Amino acid sequence: MKTKAKILVVDDDLDFIEISKLSLGGQGYQVFSAFNAKEGWKMVEKEKPDLIILDLMMERLDSGMALSQQIKGHPKYGAIPILMLTSISRDTGIDFTPRTVEDLQQLNVDDFSSKPIKPQVLLQKVEKLLAKKRGKGKK
Amino acid sequence: MIKGSRLLIVDDEQPIRVACAKILSEEGALTEVAGDGLAGLEKAKTHEFDLALVDLKMPQMDGMELLAHLTQLAPDMIKIVITGYATLETAIEAVQKGAYDYIPKPFTPGELRTRVNRGLERRSLLLEAKKLREERERNLLELANEKSRTQTIIHCMGDGLLVTNRDEQVVFCNPAGRRLLKVKRPIQVGEPMTHVANDPELIALVEAAMSLKEGQEMASKELVARTSSDPVLMANCAPVKDEKGQMIGVVTVLRDITELKELDKAKSTFVSLVAHELRAPLAAIEGYLDVILEGVGGDDPQRMRKILERSRERTQGLLALINDLLAISRMQAGRLAKEKEKLQLGILLKDVGELMKGQALEKKVNIEMEVPDDLPPIQANREDITRVFTNLLDNAIKYNHQKGKVFLGAWADDAFVRVEVQDTGMGIPKKDIAHLFDEFYRVKSKETRLITGTGLGLSIAKKIVEEHNGHIEVESKLHQGSTFRVLLPI
Numbered sequence: 009m010k011t012k013a014k015i016l017v018v019d020d021d022l023d024f025i026e027i028s029k030l031s032l033g034g035q036g037y038q039v040f041s042a043f044n045a046k047e048g049w050k051m052v053e054k055e056k057p058d059l060i061i062l063d064l065m066m067e068r069l070d071s072g073m074a075l076s077q078q079i080k081g082h083p084k085y086g087a088i089p090i091l092m093l094t095s096i097s098r099d100t101g102i103d104f105t106p107r108t109v110e111d112l113q114q115l116n117v118d119d120f121s122s123k124p125i126k127p128q129v130l131l132q133k134v135e136k137l138l139a140k141k142r143g144k145g146k147k
Numbered sequence: 148m149i150k151g152s153r154l155l156i157v158d159d160e161q162p163i164r165v166a167c168a169k170i171l172s173e174e175g176a177l178t179e180v181a182g183d184g185l186a187g188l189e190k191a192k193t194h195e196f197d198l199a200l201v202d203l204k205m206p207q208m209d210g211m212e213l214l215a216h217l218t219q220l221a222p223d224m225i226k227i228v229i230t231g232y233a234t235l236e237t238a239i240e241a242v243q244k245g246a247y248d249y250i251p252k253p254f255t256p257g258e259l260r261t262r263v264n265r266g267l268e269r270r271s272l273l274l275e276a277k278k279l280r281e282e283r284e285r286n287l288l289e290l291a292n293e294k295s296r297t298q299t300i301i302h303c304m305g306d307g308l309l310v311t312n313r314d315e316q317v318v319f320c321n322p323a324g325r326r327l328l329k330v331k332r333p334i335q336v337g338e339p340m341t342h343v344a345n346d347p348e349l350i351a352l353v354e355a356a357m358s359l360k361e362g363q364e365m366a367s368k369e370l371v372a373r374t375s376s377d378p379v380l381m382a383n384c385a386p387v388k389d390e391k392g393q394m395i396g397v398v399t400v401l402r403d404i405t406e407l408k409e410l411d412k413a414k415s416t417f418v419s420l421v422a423h424e425l426r427a428p429l430a431a432i433e434g435y436l437d438v439i440l441e442g443v444g445g446d447d448p449q450r451m452r453k454i455l456e457r458s459r460e461r462t463q464g465l466l467a468l469i470n471d472l473l474a475i476s477r478m479q480a481g482r483l484a485k486e487k488e489k490l491q492l493g494i495l496l497k498d499v500g501e502l503m504k505g506q507a508l509e510k511k512v513n514i515e516m517e518v519p520d521d522l523p524p525i526q527a528n529r530e531d532i533t534r535v536f537t538n539l540l541d542n543a544i545k546y547n548h549q550k551g552k553v554f555l556g557a558w559a560d561d562a563f564v565r566v567e568v569q570d571t572g573m574g575i576p577k578k579d580i581a582h583l584f585d586e587f588y589r590v591k592s593k594e595t596r597l598i599t600g601t602g603l604g605l606s607i608a609k610k611i612v613e614e615h616n617g618h619i620e621v622e623s624k625l626h627q628g629s630t631f632r633v634l635l636p637i
Contacts, residue, residue: 022596023431026457031438034445043596067591124430127443 013138014038016057018048018075019093020066024123028061031127032134045075052085059137061130062117064094073115080116087144089137092117093125148267149260150175153195157187157213158202158229163252167200167229170256171263184208188216196224198266201246203230203237211244218245223273225266229254307380307401310387311353315340318396327380327401346370349382349399356384356397369404378405420587424468424602428461435461464599471603474534475586478610485528485614492532492564492635493522493557499533500555503540512547514540517556522564523637531611532635535619536566538604539631543570545598546629563617563634574625583621584609608633 015037017028025041032039040055042048044066052060060079064072072092079085092115112120118140119133154176158164161182168178179194181187185207191199199217203210214226228241231252238249247269250262301308307324311317317338325334330343344350348370356366370380381402386394435458438444444454496518507514525532536555543553547570554569573594575583582588587602589595612619616636623629 020591021427021431023428023434023457023461026453027431027434027438030435030450030454031441031443034438034443034447034450043593124434126441127434127437128441131443 012038013059014040014055014057015059015061015134016040016042016048016051016055017061018042018045018051018066018072019061019063020044021063024063024093027127028130031131035131037134045071048075049078052079052088056085057088058141059134060088060090061134062090062092063123064092076116087141089118089141090116091119091121091133091137093121093123148264148271152176152197152263152267154178154263155181155187155190155194155196155199157181157184157199157205157210159183159205160202163202163229166256167259170259174260176263184210184213184216187213188220191217191220191224195221197270198225198227198263200227200229200250200263203228203241211240214241214244214246223270223277225270225273227262227266305403307399309340309344309399309401310396311340311399312396313357313394315350315353317343324401327378327403329377346373349380352382352384353397353399356386356399357394359386372405378403379408380404417586421472424587425465428465428468431461432458460599464601467599468601468603471601471607474607475603475610478607478614485531487526487528489524490527490529490532491522491524492527492566493518493520495529495533496536496555496557496566499536499540503537503544506541507544507553510544510547511550512544512553513551514544514553514555517554519557519559522557523559525564525615525635525637527615527635528611531614535608535611535633536568538608539568539633542600542604543568543572543629543631545600546570546595547572551628559637560634563636566633566635567630568633569628569630571628574627575621575623575629576625580621580623584619 015028015032017025017032017039019025019028019041020043022043025043029039029041040051040057042051048060048062051057062072062076064070066072068074072094076090076092079088079090112118118137121129121133149171152175154171156164156167156171156178157180158167159182164180164182168180172178179190179196181190183205187199187201188208190196201210201213201217205213208216210228210230214228217224217226222245225248226246227248227250228238228246229250229252230237241249247266248262250258254262301321304321304323307327308319308321309317309324309328310319316336317334317340318336320328320330320334320343325331328344334343340353341350344353348368352366352368359366364385366384368382370382372379381404383400383402385398385400387396387398389395435454438454439451444450497516500514500516500518504514540553540555547553551571552569553571554567556569557564557566559565573592575590576592579588579590583590584605586606588606589600589602609619612633612635618634620632621629622632
C-alpha cells in the first residue's frame with residue numbers, strides 16, 4: 009500500500025530533507041523535496057503528493073503556515089494531509105504548539121510535531137495520516 | 148625665664164650697662180650692650196632679641212626714638228624703659244612707643260630680675276598666641292581648601308549622589324544625580340524625595356536602607372529602565388549615622404550601567420547564537436544515526452555510505468566552527484598587544500594564494516595573482532593577516548561558479564597597502580551586504596544552500612583588519628561576482 013504514496017517534504021534544513029528521504033525512502037515511499045514555500049507550492053502542483061511534511065519556519069517565521077493555508081484552501085489539494093514540524097518554539101519564545109483539535113484547524117494542518125523527531129515517530133505519524141486519508145476516501 | 152634669653156641693654160651710663168649685663172648674665176641670659184640709641188638699633192638689626200632694656204636719655208638717638216624703631220623692626224620684642232626721670236608723662240609716651248614696662252632708677256638687682264622675668268613671660272605668651280593664631284589661620288585655609296576640593300569632586304563625579312534625611316527630604320543632589328534622575332531644574336534643600344525621584348523602586352530602596360539590620364551596610368538594586376531611552380541604574384543606598392549611632396539619613400549612589408547591560412546582552416545573544424549553531428549540526432548527525440539505528444533506512448549500502456558521508460561533513464563543519472570560535476575568543480581575550488612584526492605582505496599573499504590553489508582546483512577555479520614583490524612592509528601579526536586572506540580566498544572559491552576565476556591583487560598607496568580579492572561568483576544581494584560581516588550571518592539562497600561555512604569567516608577578517616587599524620569593504624554585482632578590498636596602513 010504505502011509503497012506508492014508520494015510524500016513532499018518542505019524544509020529549508022538540508023539535513024532534515026536528507027534524513028526524511030533516507031528513512032521514508034527506505035520504507036518505500038516516494039519522497040520529493042522543496043526548500044521553501046514557493047518551491048513547495050510548485051511541487052504540490054507538479055507532483056500532487058499524498059502527504060506533505062511542512063516546516064513552519066523557513067524564510068519567514070510563518071512561511072509554513074502561509075503555505076498550509078494556501079494548500080488547505082485549494083479545491084484540488086485541500087484534502088492532502090499536512091504534518092507540520094517546527095523547532096522554533098523554544099528558541100524564539102514563540103509557542104505555536106497546538107494543544108487542541110481547534111488549534112490544529114487554526115493552523116490548517118492535520119498533525120503537528122516538534123523537531124528533532126525520531127525517524128520511527130515520523131514514520132508512525134506519516135502512516136497514521138495516510139491511513140486516515142484512505143479511510144476518509146472510502147467514505 | 149631669664150636663662151637662655153637674648154637681651155639687649157642700651158644705656159649711655161657705662162656702670163649701669165655693665166651692672167645690668169652682669170646681673171642678668173649671672174641668671175643665664177645672653178646679653179649685648181650698647182652705649183647709645185643708634186648703636187642699639189644697629190645691634191637689633193643684626194641680632195634677634197627677646198627683650199631690650201632701653202634708657203630714655205641718651206646721645207645720638209634717645210630712648211623714645213629707639214623704642215619706635217625697635218617696635219617697627221621687631222614687633223614681638225619686649226621693651227622695658229629704664230630712666231631716672233620717672234614721671235607719668237614719660238611712662239605714657241614710652242608705652243605709646245611700644246614699651247611694655249618701666250623701671251625707675253635707681254633699682255635693685257632683684258627688681259631688675261623681676262621686671263625682666265615678667266617681660267620675658269609676656270613675650271613667651273605673645274609668641275604662643277601668635278603661633279596659635281597662625282595655626283588657626285592655616286587650619287581655616289586648609290579647611291576651606293578641603294571643602295572646595297570635596298565639593299569639586301562631588302560636583303564632577305560621574306555617579307549620581309543623592310543625600311536624603313530621615314524624613315525623606317532631599318539634603319543634597321549632585322549634577323550627575325539630577326541628570327540620572329532626569330530632574331532638569333535645581334533641587335531645593337528640604338524638597339520631598341518623591342518630587343525628585345519618581346521611581347517607586349528607588350524610594351522603596353531608600354526606605355529599606357533606613358531600616359537595615361545590624362551588620363548590613365547597604366541596600367542595592369538594579370533599577371529597571373521604564374522606557375528604552377532611560378538608563379539602567381544601579382542604586383546603592385547606605386544609611387548615615389550620627390556619633391550616637393542614630394540613623395539620620397541615607398546616601399544614595401546612582402550609577403548608569405546601561406552600557407554594561409548592553410554588553411551583557413550582546414554576550415548572551417552571542418552565546419545563544421553559538422548554541423544554536425552547535426546544535427544544528429549535532430541534531431543532524433543524531434538524525435542520521437537514528438536512521439541507521441532504527442533501521443528505517445533499509446539496507447542499501449550506497450544509502451548507508453551517503454548517511455555516513457553527510458554525518459562526516461557535519462562533524463567537519465562543527466570542527467571548523469569550533470576553530471573559528473576559538474580564534475574569536477583568542478582575539479577577544481587578547482588584552483596583551485599581539486606580537487606584530489615587519490611583514491612582507493607580497494610574500495605572504497603569494498604563499499596564501501599558492502596554498503589555496505589545491506582547493507580551487509577541486510572546483511576548477513583558476514587563481515590569478517598580481518602581487519608585486521616590493522610592497523612596503525606593514526607592521527602586523529603574521530598569523531592573523533594570513534587568516535584574513537585565507538578566509539577571503541576561501542570564500543572567493545566557495546561562492547564561485549565551476550571554472551570561475553579568482554583574482555588576488557595588491558598595490559601600495561600613499562599610506563596603505565591595498566589588497567583586493569575578486570571572484571566571478573554569484574555575487575551578494577544588496578540586502579545582505581549590510582550584514583555580511585555580522586557573526587553567523589550567511590547569505591541564504593538556492594545557490595548557497597550546499598555551501599558549508601561557519602558564518603564567522605568575514606566577521607573574523609573584519610576584526611583582524613580593524614585591529615590593525617585597517618579597513619575592509621566589499622563591492623558586489625549579482626551573478627557577476629564580488630570584490631573584497633582590504634586596506635592596511637604602512
